[in-house]
Amino acid sequence: MSGQTKMFGEKAFDLLKELERSSQTIPAFDDDGVRQVLEEIKAIFEENVAQASTYNASGDRSLWPLLNFRHAALQRNKRCLLAYLYERCKRIKALRWEFGPIIPGDIKQALCEPEVTFFNNYSKSLAAYMCSAGYNQGLPIDLTNNLRPPKSLYIEVRCMEDYGKFELDDGEVIHLKKNSQHYLPRAQVESLVRQGILHHIA
Amino acid sequence: MFVQDLRNDFYRQLVGKRILIVVNYDIDAICASRILQALFKYDHMLYTVVPIMGVTGLKRAYGEHQGDVKYVVLVNCGGCVDIVELLQPAEDVTFFICDSHRPLDVCNIYSDRQVCILGDASLEENIPAFETIFYDSDGEDDEEDESSDPEQQHNDSGAGESDQEDEAPRSRKLSRLERHEQRVLKQRARRQWESERDRIMFEYTQFSYYGRSAALMVFELAWKLSKDNMDLLWWAIVGITEQLLLGKIESGSYTLELEQIQSHVSRLTNKTNDQNTMSASKITFENDLHLVLYRHWPVTESMRYSRYSSCQLKLWTLRGEKRLHELLLEMGLPLVHARQTYGAMDLVLRKEFFSMVERLAEKYDIADIVYGTFTLSYGYRSRYAAADYVYALLAIMESVKKHKTPEDCFLEASDALSRQHKQLLSAGIDQAKLLHAAVFRQVQSSLEARQVHSAGSFFYYVLQEEHAFFSYPYALGLLARFLLRGHVATSRARQAPDLPLIASCPLDAAEGMCLLVGVVPVREDSPRNFFGKAFEQAAQKSGVALLQDFFEPAVVQLRQSDLTRFLDALTVLLT
Numbered sequence: 001m002s003g004q005t006k007m008f009g010e011k012a013f014d015l016l017k018e019l020e021r022s023s024q025t026i027p028a029f030d031d032d033g034v035r036q037v038l039e040e041i042k043a044i045f046e047e048n049v050a051q052a053s054t055y056n057a058s059g060d061r062s063l064w065p066l067l068n069f070r071h072a073a074l075q076r077n078k079r080c081l082l083a084y085l086y087e088r089c090k091r092i093k094a095l096r097w098e099f100g101p102i103i104p105g106d107i108k109q110a111l112c113e114p115e116v117t118f119f120n121n122y123s124k125s126l127a128a129y130m131c132s133a134g135y136n137q138g139l140p141i142d143l144t145n146n147l148r149p150p151k152s153l154y155i156e157v158r159c160m161e162d163y164g165k166f167e168l169d170d171g172e173v174i175h176l177k178k179n180s181q182h183y184l185p186r187a188q189v190e191s192l193v194r195q196g197i198l199h200h201i202a
Numbered sequence: 203m204f205v206q207d208l209r210n211d212f213y214r215q216l217v218g219k220r221i222l223i224v225v226n227y228d229i230d231a232i233c234a235s236r237i238l239q240a241l242f243k244y245d246h247m248l249y250t251v252v253p254i255m256g257v258t259g260l261k262r263a264y265g266e267h268q269g270d271v272k273y274v275v276l277v278n279c280g281g282c283v284d285i286v287e288l289l290q291p292a293e294d295v296t297f298f299i300c301d302s303h304r305p306l307d308v309c310n311i312y313s314d315r316q317v318c319i320l321g322d323a324s325l326e327e328n329i330p331a332f333e334t335i336f337y338d339s340d341g342e343d344d345e346e347d348e349s350s351d352p353e354q355q356h357n358d359s360g361a362g363e364s365d366q367e368d369e370a371p372r373s374r375k376l377s378r379l380e381r382h383e384q385r386v387l388k389q390r391a392r393r394q395w396e397s398e399r400d401r402i403m404f405e406y407t408q409f410s411y412y413g414r415s416a417a418l419m420v421f422e423l424a425w426k427l428s429k430d431n432m433d434l435l436w437w438a439i440v441g442i443t444e445q446l447l448l449g450k451i452e453s454g455s456y457t458l459e460l461e462q463i464q465s466h467v468s469r470l471t472n473k474t475n476d477q478n479t480m481s482a483s484k485i486t487f488e489n490d491l492h493l494v495l496y497r498h499w500p501v502t503e504s505m506r507y508s509r510y511s512s513c514q515l516k517l518w519t520l521r522g523e524k525r526l527h528e529l530l531l532e533m534g535l536p537l538v539h540a541r542q543t544y545g546a547m548d549l550v551l552r553k554e555f556f557s558m559v560e561r562l563a564e565k566y567d568i569a570d571i572v573y574g575t576f577t578l579s580y581g582y583r584s585r586y587a588a589a590d591y592v593y594a595l596l597a598i599m600e601s602v603k604k605h606k607t608p609e610d611c612f613l614e615a616s617d618a619l620s621r622q623h624k625q626l627l628s629a630g631i632d633q634a635k636l637l638h639a640a641v642f643r644q645v646q647s648s649l650e651a652r653q654v655h656s657a658g659s660f661f662y663y664v665l666q667e668e669h670a671f672f673s674y675p676y677a678l679g680l681l682a683r684f685l686l687r688g689h690v691a692t693s694r695a696r697q698a699p700d701l702p703l704i705a706s707c708p709l710d711a712a713e714g715m716c717l718l719v720g721v722v723p724v725r726e727d728s729p730r731n732f733f734g735k736a737f738e739q740a741a742q743k744s745g746v747a748l749l750q751d752f753f754e755p756a757v758v759q760l761r762q763s764d765l766t767r768f769l770d771a772l773t774v775l776l777t
Binding site for chain 1: 220239242243246247248249250251252253266267269270607609610612613617622
């Protein structure tokens with residue numbers, strides 16, 4: 001049988017390889033693969049239990065290495081599964097920092113139910129932490145801004161559409177008109193850049 | 203008012219302020235504005251850059267930002283129009299003009315505070331003295347009052363006591379006569395002064411020409427601020443090369459500027475200690491050939507599409523083609539190599555190409571093909587002559603399409619200047635190839651069909667249909683200059699090299715407007731162009747509505763239907 005020629009632990013390893021190789025931020029949860037690995041673990045375990053009981057009964061030392069080998073394979077499968085889940089959790093955490101508290105629709109489809117719950121919980125605790133980290137009470141710090149320190153306080157932007165007047169904190173009024181180029185404080189125009197009204201020129 | 207000390211009187215004034223930079227549509231201006239932006243970035247000054255085309259654009263741009271900004275820098279625009287009258291700015295707004303167009307408007311020159319022209323007053327030619335063109339109107343009014351008041355008194359007194367003092371009225375009468383005489387004299391003097399002023403002003407504004415490259419001027423400011431680097435220098439070089447290629451600078455003054463730039467080049471090369479060939483940019487001075495984009499094109503194509511070599515060898519004719527082959531033969535350049543892209547040519551041939559052409563230049567009457575210029579190299583593959591940049595940017599700037607406004611083109615050209623956007627530049631080079639090939643084909647067909655007509659004192663050439671390339675001022679200018687040279691090369695008339703050419707191309711079929719460009723005669727080395735003034739006067743005489751919106755005075759727009767009437771008037775005016 002072809003199934004018999006396969007080595008123990010191969011499926012679990014494939015699972016990890018798939019995850020590592022995928023170019024998406026987070027690939028769909030491989031339900032089938034996980035189930036197969038679990039089945040394999042179960043099969044190994046049952047075989048081991050059966051042989052262990054005969055070993056106990058007969059005291060046949062020749063079974064001893066086989067038992068140990070099966071146990072190692074079982075442990076490896078477990079480790080692989082855990083690594084798979086852990087890596088996905090890590091990516092989900094990164095997701096929170098990158099995309100904010102709401103998961104984009106296409107990514108949400110790739111997650112399984114418990115992962116979504118994990119995300120929500122993580123999001124909640126992060127929000128709670130950000131609230132408590134604010135120096136003056138009631139004003140939470142958004143830690144997800146500026147993940148990398150900005151190179152300069154000002155950025156060069158190009159206006160993509162007619163926006164009209166835009167007032168800076170210091171009272172300067174800037175007329176944002178399509179195709180004009182400006183040099184403005186980063187912090188104040190960041191939201192406009194996100195909205196696509198301004199385009200950051202590298 | 204001229205501002206000579208750019209560091210103290212221009213830059214220091216601006217530090218920490220918010221600035222509006224208004225940039226004209228030309229490459230020199232783009233380069234200058236890029237250098238300015240780099241400077242302002244160093245000092246964290248907020249700025250806004252607005253590209254404009256023509257006087258209406260300037261008015262609109264200023265109108266939109268009016269009230270928000272107090273300092274406006276005009277790059278390559280506005281020097282030749284009376285800024286204060288045109289824009290009606292508030293008292294506290296200051297304009298700094300960095301313009302290479304000449305002659306400068308006298309009101310700008312004599313403005314005492316609001317308008318500052320960057321540059322050296324002593325370098326400017328024959329600016330009329332203040333007294334000769336501005337009349338002190340206040341003093342005149344006073345005198346009028348004085349002269350009228352006594353008269354009034356005299357009339358009153360004369361009615362009451364005429365028979366009493368007999369001598370006094372006589373003397374008064376005398377003086378009245380004298381006064382009258384004086385007034386007549388004064389009026390005559392005034393009229394004389396006025397006609398003298400008109401003469402002076404006419405002489406001053408008769409020719410339009412160009413001063414120093416704006417980019418170079420701004421680069422020198424950067425140098426004085428010790429904020430210069432290789433990139434800024436390269437932009438300045440591109441700016442001045444544009445002036446050379448578009449005939450905005452005399453070859454003599456170009457050579458003078460070259461020396462200065464060379465010293466900047468060697469200074470900056472020694473200063474940078476980046477020895478890594480991959481990342482270091484290097485500018486080198488070298489003698490190069492006046493061949494369009496030859497580093498990116500097959501040699502035969504480049505020779506054919508270059509104005510100078512093409513016209514000297516008459517490459518649009520069959521005989522010219524033979525002569526080109528003869529030249530290649532004598533150079534020892536196999537046709538296989540000459541017909542493939544320069545970059546794919548044999549390395550040995552590539553290395554010797556310049557010397558091969560130089561050796562034979564004299565014999566084939568293309569001696570002027572050699573000129574001094576700079577090349578930029580970075581990495582292993584990128585090597586560009588300043589002229590390559592200019593042609594590519596020109597092509598990008600005029601690549602207006604349906605979904606691509608002129609502003610988009612401007613910004614793209616400005617992006618293509620920086621090294622990070624190499625793909626934009628190579629796209630521009632491809633575009634430039636198309637443009638030059640189109641110019642050549644147009645010249646060939648027009649010369650064969652004898653479409654260049656003589657009007658006695660100038661040639662004219664009228665394109666009948668809208669054209670994808672030539673409906674834009676720079677491309678039409680390129681075409682006109684190529685055409686004039688080609689026509690002169692084939693014409694037997696002796697005075698042909700001394701005659702200028704006017705080319706016209708319809709702009710927009712729906713509106714019926716057409717573009718008119720006047721270029722200087724072939725023999726003329728200086729960029730002095732009298733067409734700006736001549737167009738204006740011809741329009742006045744013939745009553746044609748002329749749209750002199752561009753900052754290049756020799757580029758105008760008018761109604762297609764008025765064209766013949768306008769040309770007739772121009773013929774009368776210039777003979």
